[in-house]
Amino acid sequence: MDLQNFFPYRLAVLAEAVSQATARVYTEQHGLTRDEWRLLAALAELGSARTGTLHEHCTLEKMQASRGLASLEAKGLVARSQADDDRRAHVVQLEPAGRKLMAELVPKVLARQALLLSALGDEERAMLGPALAKVLAQAQRLRQLG
């Protein structure tokens, strides 16, 4: 058994290190959790969306999405309102303060990402994305099989 070269271990260590290197930007300066960051990022992309859409888009449990959104609402960063077509559903969108925050955070976070990926050569960078996608698809297949 060679733990250092065991793929799931390496991936876990890498994801943790990358997360710590990136999360600093939104954690320390603005007190956002990772879940809140994901929700804001999704909203910056989608404009507005239902809670259910966000929980899928952000790979969060619906409960985590619900709590994250409640927290973001309390901070005045997003607004929730009833959906027109289904009154059980809530539609979420960024408040001006949320838009302003994201306008500030996104460039910083993308700069971090660029710095991380600058360690790779062009070929590596081009291959990495598709490779990760293939492994993810395979992992999800395995998870379903049990």
Added chain:
Amino acid sequence: MDLQNFFPYRLAVLAEAVSQATARVYTEQHGLTRDEWRLLAALAELGSARTGTLHEHCTLEKMQASRGLASLEAKGLVARSQADDDRRAHVVQLEPAGRKLMAELVPKVLARQALLLSALGDEERAMLGPALAKVLAQAQRLRQLG
């Protein structure tokens, strides 16, 4: 902001999926936590080691290593004894039951790893390891800089 293509997000989602696809083997059948699995894997590799060596080798905090080892000892899978040269230190090694368990688990876990990586072409597989190592080194550099 494109969350789906944000590298730290993709990595976190992938690591989680891979972990779930793999952890099943040692979690469900034997009630091991991820920390315990790492410690056992390191011991299977190193034969015997100090607590401190294990906590570095497994990327665990010394407290997590200490607790994991205490739990493994309670389960009769490892034994701890005082080190000869430094009586503050503990030397840990696998008990026969631990060796037997690992002889059973390791092939299953490696088979899972192979299945995961079978989604990749030869070129991709050859490039992935070094690419992940470069990004990890870069992330650790960034973490130190702050």
Added chain:
DNA sequence: TATTGTTATACTCTATAACTATA
């Protein structure tokens, strides 16, 4: 009856630092 989203609860994990015993 099923679904959307929220809330409750208990449980686990984590982080910090205090502590014991050696060195």
Added chain:
DNA sequence: TATAGTTATAGAGTATAACAATA
């Protein structure tokens, strides 16, 4: 005074499922 390892404790995060409102 510093180090190896353990223990304490409080806070954060997680999982399960119950729940209210609506479909």
